[in-house]
Amino acid sequence: MGKVTGEEAETVEDGQIIELYWNRDQQAVRETDGKYGKLLHSIAWNLLHSREDSEECVNDTYLRAWEAIPPARPGAFRTWLGQITRNLSLDRWKSRRAEKRCGGAEVLLGELEDCLPAPAGRARTVEDGELAELLSAFLRGLSREGRVMFLRRYWYGESVAEVADFLGCGEGKVKSSLFRSRKALREYLEKEGIAV
Amino acid sequence: MRAERLFRVLGLVDPALVEEAAKVQGRRKPWTRWAAMAACLALVISLGWLVTGGFRGYGMSGGAASGSSGNDGGAPGDSSGAGASGGAEGGRSFMSYAGPVMPLATAEDPAGLTAERTVAWDFAPGAYPDGEPRQWGAEVTDAYLLHNGTEEDIAVTALYPFTGSLSDLAAVRPRAAVDGEAVETRLYAGPYAGGFQSTYGADIPDTMNLAPPDGWAAYKALLESGEYLEKALGEYPVLDIPAVAYEFSDFAAPHGEHRAATQAVSFDLDPEKTAVLTYGFNGCEWDGTFRRYSYFVPDGVRRESELKLLIVLGEDIGNYTLQGYQDGGCEAGEEIEGVSCTVRRSETTLDAVLDRLCRYYAEERYARERGEGAFDAIPFPLYRGAVAELLAQYGSLSGTPMDRYGDGRLDDMLQEAAFQDRVLYLAFPVSVPAGGSAEVTCALWKEPSYDFACSGSGNGDLQGYDLAARLGSGLAFTRQSAILENWENVEITGQNFGFDPENGVNAVELSLEQEHYYLEIRPRGQ
Numbered sequence: 030m031g032k033v034t035g036e037e038a039e040t041v042e043d044g045q046i047i048e049l050y051w052n053r054d055q056q057a058v059r060e061t062d063g064k065y066g067k068l069l070h071s072i073a074w075n076l077l078h079s080r081e082d083s084e085e086c087v088n089d090t091y092l093r094a095w096e097a098i099p100p101a102r103p104g105a106f107r108t109w110l111g112q113i114t115r116n117l118s119l120d121r122w123k124s125r126r127a128e129k130r131c132g133g134a135e136v137l138l139g140e141l142e143d144c145l146p147a148p149a150g151r152a153r154t155v156e157d158g159e160l161a162e163l164l165s166a167f168l169r170g171l172s173r174e175g176r177v178m179f180l181r182r183y184w185y186g187e188s189v190a191e192v193a194d195f196l197g198c199g200e201g202k203v204k205s206s207l208f209r210s211r212k213a214l215r216e217y218l219e220k221e222g223i224a225v
Numbered sequence: 226m227r228a229e230r231l232f233r234v235l236g237l238v239d240p241a242l243v244e245e246a247a248k249v250q251g252r253r254k255p256w257t258r259w260a261a262m263a264a265c266l267a268l269v270i271s272l273g274w275l276v277t278g279g280f281r282g283y284g285m286s287g288g289a290a291s292g293s294s295g296n297d298g299g300a301p302g303d304s305s306g307a308g309a310s311g312g313a314e315g316g317r318s319f320m321s322y323a324g325p326v327m328p329l330a331t332a333e334d335p336a337g338l339t340a341e342r343t344v345a346w347d348f349a350p351g352a353y354p355d356g357e358p359r360q361w362g363a364e365v366t367d368a369y370l371l372h373n374g375t376e377e378d379i380a381v382t383a384l385y386p387f388t389g390s391l392s393d394l395a396a397v398r399p400r401a402a403v404d405g406e407a408v409e410t411r412l413y414a415g416p417y418a419g420g421f422q423s424t425y426g427a428d429i430p431d432t433m434n435l436a437p438p439d440g441w442a443a444y445k446a447l448l449e450s451g452e453y454l455e456k457a458l459g460e461y462p463v464l465d466i467p468a469v470a471y472e473f474s475d476f477a478a479p480h481g482e483h484r485a486a487t488q489a490v491s492f493d494l495d496p497e498k499t500a501v502l503t504y505g506f507n508g509c510e511w512d513g514t515f516r517r518y519s520y521f522v523p524d525g526v527r528r529e530s531e532l533k534l535l536i537v538l539g540e541d542i543g544n545y546t547l548q549g550y551q552d553g554g555c556e557a558g559e560e561i562e563g564v565s566c567t568v569r570r571s572e573t574t575l576d577a578v579l580d581r582l583c584r585y586y587a588e589e590r591y592a593r594e595r596g597e598g599a600f601d602a603i604p605f606p607l608y609r610g611a612v613a614e615l616l617a618q619y620g621s622l623s624g625t626p627m628d629r630y631g632d633g634r635l636d637d638m639l640q641e642a643a644f645q646d647r648v649l650y651l652a653f654p655v656s657v658p659a660g661g662s663a664e665v666t667c668a669l670w671k672e673p674s675y676d677f678a679c680s681g682s683g684n685g686d687l688q689g690y691d692l693a694a695r696l697g698s699g700l701a702f703t704r705q706s707a708i709l710e711n712w713e714n715v716e717i718t719g720q721n722f723g724f725d726p727e728n729g730v731n732a733v734e735l736s737l738e739q740e741h742y743y744l745e746i747r748p749r750g751q
Contacts, residue, residue, distance in 0.1 A: 080422060080423075081320065111236075115232075115233070119233065125677070134232075143484075144231060145227050161234050161238050165238045165242060176245070177245065180242060180246035185246070200510075201554040202554065225227045
């Protein structure tokens with residue numbers, strides 16, 4: 030359902046697709062959809078649990094890509110697209126929530142609250158880029174399995190069952206790992222004196 | 226919102242890590258989910274006999290086995306893509322479809338009566354709770370002049386249909402008047418008007434997703450046979466089924482040490498003989514005959530329900546084991562001491578359990594989510610009936626349960642019964658004297674169809690309104706007309722009425738042959 034795969038149809042190199050965008054060739058969108066559409070749909074679905082909303086968010090992702098390239102020339106194209114879909118889906122989820130039609134994002138955000146450091150007077154606020162660096166450093170410090178579980182849950186938005194299925198382990202193991210990682214992230218941010 | 230920022234910034238972490246997470250795969254093992262689902266299906270079939278007494282037939286006919294809504298037309302459940310408010314007759318597709326304004330009907334055969342109808346849309350800006358006067362929706366006055374051409378008085382029960390959810394009632398319930406005098410009305414609610422759909426169409430045939438009515442055609446399919454109205458006016462399912470309720474209370478756990486301390490209850494059952502429903506539980510594991518249900522031990526801080534019930538239908542579960550865990554994973558090796566509760570077993574009926582849970586939801590949970598007194602506009606019997614209806618029609622008591630409700634978690638059904646789209650009916654008496662007439666007026670605030678503001682569709686500022694001319698009504702219409710009021714506040718961007726207010730045409734005669742009219746507007750100066 031919301032499974033994320035790293036096995037897209039590797040037909041066209043990312044660089045070639047980006048060139049199509051630079052040439053204002055609408056084939057760029059078709060190639061993007063062919064190669065990454067499934068992934069992007071999965072991400073949007075995981076947050077929204079609505080087929081129509083997911084399709085809209087993925088289409089909007091293509092529109093954003095069309096508007097951004099040129100001048101952008103994203104290095105990690107797949108991840109770059111995924112970031113756009115995540116943000117659009119979160120925006121959509123907020124709009125939907127106002128209409129009382131919630132999706133999966135509510136649960137995800139609820140879990141992420143566990144990671145938030147307790148407010149402290151000496152904590153400093155950092156820019157998104159610096160915070161992302163700190164998060165990357167934290168993730169590198171986790172076991173590989175713990176890191177994969179964390180990112181599949183909170184980056185790709187997969188359910189615990191889907192993460193467990195992907196990794197061939199029990200849901201309980203995933204839940205425990207996520208719980209420990211969330212707790213560790215909170216302690217890490219508190220130790221670094223970072224306010225979120 | 227801090228968690229939201231964290232989620233967004235997580236999107237910016239090193240792409241190499243994100244790629245790694247997509248590609249590193251563990252050793253796959255056969256997963257038991259589908260086996261569990263199959264077992265669940267076998268169970269509900271074996272329990273089918275339980276709900277036949279007093280049951281009014283939803284989902285029990287042979288034709289209702291698909292994932293569609295339970296209306297014979299099935300259109301709401303079809304995976305026909307985005308909403309099509311206009312359908313083949315024109316009009317824009319909106320992401321949120323509000324449903325048409327529908328015509329007055331009668332419970333009895335209206336033979337001898339003819340009707341002239343005038344529908345007025347007033348686009349005067351309303352006053353909203355945030356204090357900002359802005360144009361959102363329209364005040365609709367749907368007026369009828371009923372003529373009695375016979376030599377005898379005719380008394381009928383008028384039925385005025387309108388779309389919305391139970392939770393919308395405070396805003397959308399119409400006011401009815403007969404000959405200028407406000408009348409008391411009785412409210413009826415039809416079943417969930419939509420269907421269920423798979424995540425990605427026919428490739429993965431699950432029914433996890435709600436598919437609300439997405440356009441005029443969906444309501445046409447729902448209402449034109451008259452069966453939906455019969456259901457709305459009929460009795461709700463009687464679920465006088467023997468049940469054993471296990472209630473968990475007096476919670477204790479070492480919260481200081483374990484923030485997610487979890488209480489699990491595990492037991493074995495024969496899936497052919499026993500079904501389990503839950504309320505207030507967070508976790509569920511199935512493995513053959515083994516079941517484990519778990520909840521985070523209430524700590525007075527989380528917003529989770531403190532009412533926790535495990536309801537057993539069919540053969541009782543017998544011995545069970547209670548065990549505390551560090552967290553909801555309930556992993557071996559993570560057992561903890563100090564988690565305790567009191568379990569009270571009582572023999573009851575499913576109806577009695579639902580009575581209690583619906584009261585609890587209405588008085589505690591709904592108020593907490595929507596504010597004190599928020600439930601006051603919802604007639605409790607309608608809500609209670611809608612929950613029973615959902616459970617019987619689509620839940621684990623149904624012969625064709627939807628995946629969405631297949632796990633027996635009543636929390637979802639209690640919430641969604643309040644928020645699902647349906648057609649509701651105001652009922653009130655009307656007497657039309659021999660050779661005379663009666664004037665019936667229904668006034669309501671009508672929410673528009675619209676696109677979500679963040680969708681990037683470019684139509685976020687448009688509002689759509691549909692009119693059903695004859696759908697579901699047996700009245701013999703001799704004239705229909707439509708009027709725009711306070712039209713200066715809006716720009717018409719699409720329609721098939723024939724309005725041209727700038728040139729003095731703000732009232733039009735409608736064809737008696739045409740079923741569907743649409744109007745799309747954009748507020749001026751917003």
